[in-house]
Structures are given as C-alpha cells and as structure tokens.
Amino acid sequence: MRIAVFATCLVDGLFADVGKATIALLRRLGHDVDLPLEQTCCGQMHVNTGYPREALPLVRRYVDTFARYDAVVAPSGSCTGAIRHQHAELAGAAGDATLAEAAREVASRTFELSEFLVDRLGVTDVGAYFPHRVTYHPTCHSLRLLRVGDRPYRLLRAVRGIELVELPSADACCGFGGTFALKNGEVSTAMLADKMRCILDTGAGVCAAGDASCLMHIGGGLSRLQAGVRTVHLAEILASTESSAA
C-alpha cells in the first residue's frame, strides 16, 4: 500500500514533530510512507472564512498531489473533515464536475490518523509506551464531522504506561474554530477558559488531541496560565516507545 502523509499546513510549519511522529508510527507498523512536497493546505481556512473561490486551486492541488496513492493519512480530524465534506462540493459549485469526481475519489481514500489505524490497518495496539497521566480532548470535527467515536480512546488505552483520565465536558468545543479565534477572540477565550478548567480538574500533566490546531489554542492558553500542563498530539503518544519516550 502506497501511503502518503498529508501533514497539513499547520503541522508542516509549526508542529513538525507531529508530522515526524505520524511518519515514524506508520513506518514502525511496516508501511512505506511518502510526504509529497507538492502538498500545502486543504483550504479549510479559506472556505470557512468565506473565501471558497480562493480555496478551489488548493482542492485541485490536493487532488493532483494525492491521486496516485492508495491511502492518504492526515494527523487532523478537521482537515480530513474539510477534504471529505468540502472539496467535492467546492468543485461542483464551481462547475467542474471532473474535479468534483476526482476530489470525491481521493477523499474516499483520505483518513484521519485514528480512523486509518483502527479501520484500515485493523490495529489498536501500536506498541507505544507513554508513562504519563493523560486526558483526551476529542475535537469537534473528529467527533461530529468524521464520527471517529472511540477510536482514539481505543488506541490510547492500548498504550503501555499511560494513565488515561476522563475529561469533563469532553465534547464541548475548545473555542478555536479557525479564524473564529481572531474574529471573536473574547468568546473564543471564554470557551478556552472553561476547557482549561476541565483539563486542570483532571490533574493530568498532558492534554492530548488529534488536531494540532485545537492543541495550539489550548496549549497557548495553558502556556499563558503557566499551568504546567503540556499539549501533545495523539500521533506523538502513539509514536512514543520505551527507547524514545518523552
């Protein structure tokens, strides 16, 4: 199986470790992994802010970059959701039926990390070791756009050394919402404050999630609080082993 990683623009530029972890994990499970460098961004920021026209070339780029792979894996529920729910529709709305069909086809082979591991590879124990007290924020788009359900939890429960603690009001939005965090910065901050209170209530030292974007928001707030809780992407936990444990 030719697997490509769609790192997402945020991981490429700001959270390279999440991309490296995704690649390392898939390799450890015995797969050939490629990171095609023609990739950039899924275009979700443009679409969700009201600029669908600007996103159309990015849809074409995504399709052209990834059409030749058997599977595309993204360490992001949000970007996977955009690819699955927005790409074909954008192309269709622009009157490009060929691109819409191609986008639908590539989207059907694009997976969020936990979906790919559990559904496509059929594994829940990926041989990881992570000796920390961890609470998991499920992120809205993984939860509601992709319906990943308990897949991340199944993967985390199989990690050795981990102490997984339930996050109160887990399904509440953290308040990131892309440009919402800027356009409605104060509401976003109020939502973040409640999310952080729930995280701190668990006593966990690590807050994990499957989206670097939500983690950037939550981590930025926790850092400002100097709360001593770090944010870690699901891929980084799953990639950890006894020899590499952070």
Next chain:
Amino acid sequence: MTFLGIPTASSTGHLRAPRTFPEAAHDALGNAQLRRNLGDATATIRAKRAGVVAELPDWEQLRAAGAAIKDETLAHLDEYLIQLEEQVTERGGVVHWARDADEANRTVVELVRAAGADEVVKVKSMATQEIALNEALADAGITALETDLAELIVQLGHDAPSHILVPAIHRNRSEIREIFLREMAGVDPALTDDPRALAEAARTYLRRKFLSAQVAISGANFAVAEAGTLCVFESEGNGRMCLTLPRTLITVMGIEKLVPTWRDLEVFLQTLPRSSTGERMNPYTSMWTGATEGQQFHLVLLDNGRTATLADPHGRSALRCIRCSACLNVCPVYERTGGHAYGSVYPGPIGAVLSPQLTGVEHNPTLPFASSLCGACFDACPVAIDIPSMLIHLRAQVVDAKREAHHTPTPEAAIMAAAAWTMNRPRWWARGLRAARLSRFVRRRRALPPPLSAWTASRDLPDPPRETLRDWWQREGGVQ
C-alpha cells in the same frame, strides 16, 4: 394575496442587530452573573433533553421525517398556503397577508381598534416579537400584556428576551423577585424568591387580565393546511386561557409554519417538546379551527423576508426551523454570550443563519461568523438543519457583499488571497514557512499587531520548530 416566488423587499422589525456580534458579546462576557445563569440553565436543559431523546429508538428517523415534511411543505408552499386560506375562511376565520412587519402591525392594530379594545393579552410568540408588535400596539395606545411567565418577567423588566423558549434565562429568581416587587401592581410586599411564590404572584396578576381582556394575540407553532387548524404548544395554560376567553383572537404566523396534513403533526408532537423543554409531551397543546359562534378569528400570514430566504437553495432549509431552541442550549457560543449578543429576536445558531437571511446579509454581517463551527447545533436540531454548512455559505455571501461594496479589497481579503496564492506554490510556501521560523527570535509573547493581537491577548503562540517538516523530510525523511 401576495405573489409567492417573487422575493420580497428586505424585512422590518426586530431582526437587525444594532451592534456587531463581537461588540455585543464583549458586554455579556463581562457579566459574571449572566454567565452563571446561562451556564446553569443550558446545562440543565441539555441533560434533560439528552435523557428524553435517548428514550426514543427512532429519534434519527423522526428527525429525517421532520426534515422531509418541512421540505415538502416549503417546496409547495404556495399551494399549501392557499389551501390553508380556503379552509380557514370556510370555517369562519379571516385571513390577512402581510409582506413585512409594518404591514402585519398595521393589520393587527386595525383589528384591535375595530374590536374596540385598548388592552390585549398575548401568548408568547416569536413572530410577534420579530415584527415588534408590542411596540406598534403601544404607539397606537394599546397595552399588550404578555401572559407567558418568562415573557412577563422580560416585559416587566423592560428587557428583551434572551432565549427562544426561556426568554428570561438570563435572570435568576432573586432578580425576578425584584422585578415583580418594582413593577407588578398589587403584589404582596413580603414576596419571597421561592419559585412557587413567584409563580403564584404572576398567576394572581394574570388571572384578572384573562377575565377582562376582549382581544387575544397569539403566534402559532403549526398550521394544518388540509384542515385550516392552528396549533399552539405551551406549558403554563396561559395560552389556553388566551385562546378561549377573549371574543377576538388574532394569530400572527410566519408563512413557513405549515404542515400539509394532520398526520404530519405526529412527528412534531414527539420532537418539539423533547427538543425544547426536555419533556416527552408538552403540557398544553391547543388547536383551533376557524371561529366559534360569537367569537372572531383573524389569521395574519407573515412573509417578512421568508420568500427571499426560500429563493436561496442553500439557505432555505433554515425555514424548517420549529423554534425548539435545542441549538441554543448546546451552542458553546450562545452559552457564553446569551441571546442579546445576537441583536435579533432569533438568537443562537439558528438566529445566526435565520436573521441574516431574513434581513439580507448586509444588515447582519457579523452573525454568520458568531460560531466556532463545532457542529453541536446540527446534531441537536430535530429537523436536521445543517447550520454549520449554512453559516459557511452565508460567510461567503458576506465576503461577496463587501467585495461589491468596496473597490479595494479589505485587509482580510488581501491576506486570504495572498495566503491562497502562496499555498498554491509549494516553493514559495516552503520559503514562507522558513521565514516564519525566524519568529523564534521575536519570541512568542503578547504584543503582536492586529488581527493577531486577538490571539495573543489570551494565548501564547507556539515556538516554531527549528526546521519545518518539509525541510526535515528533504534532509533525511526519505531515509528509513
């Protein structure tokens, strides 16, 4: 008779937010009492709703059925409205058509005057809130008395409703006691803040009004086209008093509130109370058809931007809304800001899509952005309105409207265009990411310029990595 299919001029009434959403939200966020009242109330309703929804094994099918019935109604709205008019007329009612709030208000004022009344009792109604009927009646020297308890609290408090179903959700009981003591004529000065005592005070006050009122004004939850039957769901019995005692009943109803047949009601009798109050069945369901002998019934059918909304294939499913307010109770944005921040009678997620459509997006340009697109509203909606997708659709309309209004692009549009240009050129993109690494030396703290200052006001920025992922890949990533 109006010509359906021709979008009307923009609506009037209480639909246009006087301030931007972020401005209005700022005030609400700073009000700790309001935040606490809202948080407690929405959490309680959420839990109650989840419990009764989980009881039904066919909830998803009921949602789909509700959506299908409403879509069928909207697809043939012209035919069903004419059928309703014929049925109501045949049974002794009088039907009036109103293009906008002003026309509807004029009609109601004339009807109240013709009945010789200077006081009316009202059943809580979103349509009459929407058209600002109480204010129009007051201008005509007619006193309108809200009889729903929460609506009465809002009215006596010279306040605006903050929730579709729980208009006084932003008030706690000690605040309500103060309002009653200050505003309610003849109330016992020893009134406590015990909910039962507060309800009893309101009951005594209202009873006198029910018995003397000559005219009642209601909204309608549903109208059955095949029978000409109107329907109101309520919990306190005040609606039933209004609908039976006065000699003249005037109902103001949005034209989308129809269902084709009696049988269709069955779905909504299950989904509406469960979604709104978390009850299996609502306490009072009143239905009436035409006029009883000695009484008069007038039905005012209100457009006020609805046919314009119907004309948009991406936006029209907002007209499925049955005003249950489930989306408000699950919305993290509504929970923090309350309804007043939305500046329209329709708050929360449904308000963020409905108000801009009824008024045209140029009149409510910040509402489609008042959402983190978390999707909780879509999951909760009993008629499966895809509110997140509709918000995105309306955002594009707002951006297009700005493009048309200004010759030079807004700073945001320039940033978006530049980002898209770069993201479509991997080499430039790689260079841009490398340049961003330099911000490591700028450090990550507070003083970023707008619009990024909105981020750094409360959040640190992450330290960019020493090396971008693609640079790492080119250096050694291909190596197994």
